[in-house]
Amino acid sequence: MKKKIIAYNRVEKPVLDELKEKYDVRFFNSPEPINDPAFLEQLKEAEGIIGLELPVNKELLDHAPNLKIVSNVSVGYNNLDLDELKKRNIMATNTPDVLNDTVADTVFGILLAGARRITELDRFVKNGKWQQEAVDPEYFGVDVHHKKIGIIGLGSIGWAIANRAHFGFHMDVLYHTRSRKIAAEETFAATYCALPKLLEESDFVCMMTPLTKETEGMIGLEEFKRMKDTAIFINASRGKTVVEKELIQALQKGEIAGAALDVFENEPIETDSPLLQMENVVTTPHIGSSTHETELKMSKLAAANLEAGLNGKKPQNLIWE
Ligand code: DGY
Numbered sequence: 001m002k003k004k005i006i007a008y009n010r011v012e013k014p015v016l017d018e019l020k021e022k023y024d025v026r027f028f029n030s031p032e033p034i035n036d037p038a039f040l041e042q043l044k045e046a047e048g049i050i051g052l053e054l055p056v057n058k059e060l061l062d063h064a065p066n067l068k069i070v071s072n073v074s075v076g077y078n079n080l081d082l083d084e085l086k087k088r089n090i091m092a093t094n095t096p097d098v099l100n101d102t103v104a105d106t107v108f109g110i111l112l113a114g115a116r117r118i119t120e121l122d123r124f125v126k127n128g129k130w131q132q133e134a135v136d137p138e139y140f141g142v143d144v145h146h147k148k149i150g151i152i153g154l155g156s157i158g159w160a161i162a163n164r165a166h167f168g169f170h171m172d173v174l175y176h177t178r179s180r181k182i183a184a185e186e187t188f189a190a191t192y193c194a195l196p197k198l199l200e201e202s203d204f205v206c207m208m209t210p211l212t213k214e215t216e217g218m219i220g221l222e223e224f225k226r227m228k229d230t231a232i233f234i235n236a237s238r239g240k241t242v243v244e245k246e247l248i249q250a251l252q253k254g255e256i257a258g259a260a261l262d263v264f265e266n267e268p269i270e271t272d273s274p275l276l277q278m279e280n281v282v283t284t285p286h287i288g289s290s291t292h293e294t295e296l297k298m299s300k301l302a303a304a305n306l307e308a309g310l311n312g313k314k315p316q317n318l319i320w321e
Contacts, residue, residue: 008051012299050306057081069309073302078211093305093317098297099289104160106288107236110260111204113282114232116141120279150174150202153209154181162188174198199226211238224250232258236288239264248274262288
């Protein structure tokens, strides 16, 4: 009999098809699968889960007595209750590194869109305003090259951002992270800073920390007040690292000039969020790693991790040893 696995939310089709040849795969993508009786029924026999952002907590695990491995198709793993998984001896894996350059490209994409007002000007052209009025200097943006970028969280994605900033845009790189990275200082002439200094000095503040108990709500009104009123805040980590209502207040009060956001406290963002009405806010729907090439690489890596775990081997990307 084929082993049962659950695929959730996002696994690229060629990878899913390959898994289906070897396993009994059940695919779900309801927003709250835990309330779906069909999902709970399949969970009883499932030995593996592969997917994106399935909340794997005590409640779910209580329905999954045969589970051996949870394989995230993401580098982030804040959806997993690691203590519960460890307690039950269930492996957990993620997909690091294959997405570094893609997420860094996204960061620069939204950063540039914010600085050069590209999304606003796109609307200006498409809404036929260009035919009615000349481009007012009000629409001129600010330079990115030769400015200062502050990166909060210099992991491997932060590194790819620093690489673009230093070599591509000739920016000064400041960084704040748990432990100093001498290699970044040597490679990008990056400066290690306490958070307040980074916030005070950066033209672009880029949030890249994983979401943990320590980083939840790490950036709020106090931090926004420290930033330059010309600063643009970029978040491509997780929405909950920022107190979103305080970000909104900071933007309303002009504490910062704008924001470029790929992630939000709740996803999808509520349709009545003030962020969606602000011209100086660029939004994308959590697509940091979502190119065809990279999504496929992530799905392949997650499938390899899953299969290793199912077959008694050590997966390449175990979250803990
Ligand atoms: C990741 O890999 O963590 C991306 O943000 C997708 O969730």
